[in-house]
Amino acid sequence: MALNQADIAFLFICTGLVFLMTPGLAFFYGGLVRKKNVLSMMAKNFVIIALVSMIWFICAFSEGFATGNGFIGGMAYFGFMGVGWDANAAYSADIPLILYAAYQMMFAIITVAIISSAVAERVKFSSFLVFATVWLILVYSPVAHWVWGDGGWLHTLGALDFAGGTVVHINCGFAALALAIVIGPRKNYKKEPMDPSNIPYVLLGLGLLWIGWFAFNGGSELAADPRAVQAMLNTHMAACAAGLMWMGIGWKQTGKASLLGFATGALAGLVAITPAAGFVDTWAAIVIGLGSGSLCYFTLLFRNTRTKIDESLDAWAVHGCGGVWGAIATGIFASGAISVGGVNGLIFGNAYQVWIQAIGVMATMVYSFGVTFVIAWVINKTLGLRVKDEEEYVGLDITQHGETLS
16 A cells, blocks of 8 residues: 655654643743742643653553444554554554554653643642543543544544544543542632742743644644645634733723733633634634633633632643533534535535534543543542642652652
């Protein structure tokens, strides 16, 4: 079977750019926490790169993408056996399976890293690594198989998820919510200021994430073709629309044009367009971005003002809820002129696609939240998730890593 050298080069570059997103997330999250916890937040993201990569090689890729049943893949690719230079036509006839596996590895890394949002400034580093290992095996890989794997039940049903709105964002967002509930809020949450330590770090992180997202979404076409260009343009325009929407709402409410608000809004737009990027026209991407900028703003406001849940860096509000909107919006705005197989959404006469998308959303929300809650509860009861009160007061940079920012 002849491989396409242009597509190989394209996906090779995209793999490196998607990898860049995790260091970008480290800066984004590092800037959001207090100074005494910046390094500990970054450590979770950087060490996750190595940990997830090893587990992906051993078994997680096989669980997600080897032929199995509708729920989970088999062990044909255990230890990357059979993952070589030949293509697997179930995913792409033009690129070697080993490149596809490496590209998907970067998705697994960033997904697990996002969940660190839920435990900022109060989790044992060792316990978080145990959690990440178990979560990758029991939650991420099965959901990836449902949606993208050969024979996955949502894939067979016809659920659309171009680049991970369900697999990545709904999955990690509702996992973060469950984890935050189990671990409980930071000491003196809502009683003392917990303002971000470094807004420039947040903006740097956003920039790196934004760059990587072109490859995250565009690369998911797995080919250097016009649809990949459409996906990249949609990605950019949705982020722009959402960032302006979030900043505008906040500006009206507070009288200040917040850079942090713009950054968070742009991130919400990037999240929401992810499932739809290769299925919709650019005008629809802008609508999706505007919707995510407003929806995620008020979801975050609700969590902050109406609940006691300390999901510290708001993966649930931005990734979880943004992913839900994006997945449903895919069913609304999908255009048969763009999507593979000519799948239309609601506005083009196919209301059933919204129902299919809703099934995928609900199944992922329930499974991710439920299994994550059990994993976190068991780890909390055995190893303990939280650091001691005095360690939390001093800060995790010193107590967990023996290092300081300055």
